[in-house]
Amino acid sequence: MSLIQTKSIAEQVEELLRGRIRDGTYVPGSRIPSESELSEEIGVSRATIRTVLAKLAVIGLILRKQGDGTYVNARVQKVSAHLGNIWDFACLIESNGFAPSIQAISRELRQATGKEALGLAIEPGDELLHLVRLFYADEKPVILANNVIPVSLICEPVDTVDGRLHIREILQNYCHQEIAFVITDIRSTLIEAGESVLLQKQPGDIILGLDVSFYSKNNVPLVLGSNYFDDTVLRLSLVQAWN
């Protein structure tokens, strides 16, 4: 097992191009070099260039015009938290222009409710680790995150779990599991008394509810998330490319 994971050529090219877009080497709205030119300059095949450009086009960072060229999308740079980031709250806070931080509120062992058991494909009463975390945007609390993980998945001592880590990291470090896909339900909801205090809101204020399920490649449910998202401070905005 090698600790040093060399990045693929495509990943390196992606970072290079993202960097040039970020630092203005490629001016917003302007045309970037053609695929052939990039291929020659960077020294990789045109196919590799194309896989990278396709990825950047999907998230709207660039606009491609057949017979013309590829353009930097000025509009998306400022706005976005795009598709891949919907459930990555720290990333989402950052792209809203705030400095993110995470506070671990509590870590509790308890039994699964019927609904949780259904979502996690376990039996009601099976033991769960329930994590409560609070996400801050520039010192202001904006997202209250509840996550439950079946204890049966956890390989390490439960009390070593660091609540400030990303869910992905928690699953990697303590469960040796990788996330394959995620299903997110978005609801409009009223905040309850218990949660309102932590988010500095009034009970009965309206708020976004994000119910998230994480699954492994074997289609095993890994974690359920029940999150309260203060959309008066943070924008939940998605960018999508057409085709």
Next chain:
Amino acid sequence: MSLIQTKSIAEQVEELLRGRIRDGTYVPGSRIPSESELSEEIGVSRATIRTVLAKLAVIGLILRKQGDGTYVNARVQKVSAHLGNIWDFACLIESNGFAPSIQAISRELRQATGKEALGLAIEPGDELLHLVRLFYADEKPVILANNVIPVSLICEPVDTVDGRLHIREILQNYCHQEIAFVITDIRSTLIEAGESVLLQKQPGDIILGLDVSFYSKNNVPLVLGSNYFDDTVLRLSLVQAWN
């Protein structure tokens, strides 16, 4: 200009494989033939097979395991309205298991407000076409859609615009414009008296607000959408693949 648009090989392969997944030829949860086998059977290169499988993997329809094989994702088939469909309301209603229909409520010419002018990159007071449409799920109203289009973009007589068409089709038919990308803001909001009647809700009920902006490849704002989404009837659920 040819009316018959032959589909690309990749598109045909995608339809073939989607069909096999839909009709159970490929059993949910089971492994499908390898890339080489598909390549040989269908008679296209492995690269083409791979582009199709990559697309299906992004929307979670299949799960790919290196060194093992490709599996049909049983879970996603039932759930989803995935990324590409967030703003395609008819499609979203359908994937929730209802029959969609659209009622054109009104079609009005009026002047742009300051906010609208900003979003559409025009001047306040410039003329807009304001469409109000109501989406039904099995005869029950679930989404109220307000769309505004700068009249300057419309090439055909305004009173010929068919309010029951998809926004994409309206832009194609009456403005000769193609949508390149979309930015959607999701908010939690209270429904106002005017809108509540159409959606058969009480004023003050909570509801999801979806603010959508459509842009062309030239980064010109084409349409703004302000939509009220009854999430007590319809689930807004997103599927995303990790990587």
Next chain:
DNA sequence: TAGTGGTCTAGACCACTTG
């Protein structure tokens, strides 16, 4: 060890836009 998906290449041809 055999077979799978993951990465990458070099090159061909097409469809399209711009000058």
Next chain:
DNA sequence: AAGTGGTCTAGACCACTAC
């Protein structure tokens, strides 16, 4: 007409998983 992105091919090698 020249140059761009879009599509597709055939083949090589690697990393990983199962048996």
